[in-house]
Amino acid sequence: MILLNKIERILLPFSQIEIVYKHLRNVGSQGYEGVALWIGVLISETEFEITETIIPQQKLSNSEEGLLYLVEAYALEKLNWYLYENKLTLLSQIHSHPNRAYHSETDDKYPIVTKLGGFSIVVPNFAKAPFQLKDWAIFRLQGNQDWRELDKIESSDIFNIIY
Numbered sequence: 001m002i003l004l005n006k007i008e009r010i011l012l013p014f015s016q017i018e019i020v021y022k023h024l025r026n027v028g029s030q031g032y033e034g035v036a037l038w039i040g041v042l043i044s045e046t047e048f049e050i051t052e053t054i055i056p057q058q059k060l061s062n063s064e065e066g067l068l069y070l071v072e073a074y075a076l077e078k079l080n081w082y083l084y085e086n087k088l089t090l091l092s093q094i095h096s097h098p099n100r101a102y103h104s105e106t107d108d109k110y111p112i113v114t115k116l117g118g119f120s121i122v123v124p125n126f127a128k129a130p131f132q133l134k135d136w137a138i139f140r141l142q143g144n145q146d147w148r149e150l151d152k153i154e155s156s157d158i159f160n161i162i163y
């Protein structure tokens with residue numbers, strides 16, 4: 001059983017950010033939010049290396065309730081098999097918003113990441129701007145539907161971008 005709540009340092013290759021931004025910009029240009037997943041391995045008890053980006057099959061909608069992404073059960077099952085067979089762990093989800101980056105009630109209630117200590121990142125403005133860590137709203141799961149927002153200093157301590 002891999003614990004995420006002891007992680008203090010995450011190695012995040014810039015190339016993985018580029019993969020995510022490409023997807024978020026692509027769906028954003030059509031007016032939709034998108035979601036991607038970061039998976040990888042624990043390299044020590046407190047350090048995690050993101051090795052791969054998964055763009056799960058997602059249904060995107062623009063309804064009266066606002067923008068929504070939905071990853072259906074079969075896509076999550078497929079993901080879980082992939083993680084299991086390759087001894088990989090889901091660390092973080094990352095999704096876009098049309099404007100401000102925050103965790104909506106839906107984001108709190110229906111996350112893909114459900115392990116304590118896991119992360120949820122929200123990118124503002126459909127990821128149109130070049131990547132800057134300070135633009136992200138980063139949340140960490142610390143209890144049932146209890147997502148705590150990291151401040152900017154914590155964020156840059158934990159997320160180490162590898163160029």
Ligand SMILES: [Zn+2]
Pocket residue numbers: 095096097102103104107122
């Ligand atoms: Zn959201």
